Amino acid sequence: MDFNPIDIVLHLDVYLDMLVTNYGTWIYAILFLVIFCETGLVVMPFLPGDSLLFIAGAVAAGGGMDPVLLGGLLMLAAILGDSTNYLIGRTAGEKLFSNPDSKIFRRDYLQQTHDFYDKHGGKTVTLARFLPIIRTFAPFVAGVGKMPYPRFFFFSVLGTILWVGGLVTLGYFFGNVPFIKKNLSLLVVGIILLSLVPMIISMVRSRLGNAASKAQSR
Secondary structure, three states, X not given: OXXXXXXXXXXXXXXXXXXXXHHOOHHHHXXXXXXXXXXXXXXXXXXXXXHHHHHHHHHHHOOOOOHHHHHHHHHHXXXXXXXXXXXXXXXXXXXXXXXXXXXXXXXXXXXXXXXXXXXXXXXXXXXXXXXXXXXXXXXXXXXHOOOOHHHHHHHHHHHXXXXXXXXXXXXXXXXXXXXXXXXXXXXXXXXXXXXXHHHHHHHHHHHHHHHHHHHHHO
């Protein structure tokens, strides 16, 4: 059976069992590279993330990979990817806003971004881990907004432990349950929806707080 290399990259989670069989221990390097690129390169938000971590945990439970080594390497890949993306935003972002006459990259937008990350950067970096596409852009924007790197790094590590550790562990213990294997696509959608809950709660609290402040000021 022939496989399209591009299709394999875009749907690595689907072909993971096959890759483990064909590449053995090299699968660790492949997964490391995918997670690093998805989190570290702002042009790679289309790579699989949540589903890949979950299925990797399931494959590890079946003896295909060492779960401790897998989790450790993928956490390292995500942390390095985040830091790389942050540094790109920190160094290249200023150049994007260097033209005072730009209608898109306006200096006041840069200042607003800086102010936002001063106030909400920590929870944004952590929660973004659970949001596909957004997790690829959040570190870049944090760099553009000049969020202090030690603070960024702390919340990046926290989000990574929760994201990688949580999904790999869930996959390890529940990924090979027959019902879950048959309804994996629905489960992945459920994981993504659950990952949105903290962000929704935060937004609701913020709006309620703003409404209460306005009511008191009247």
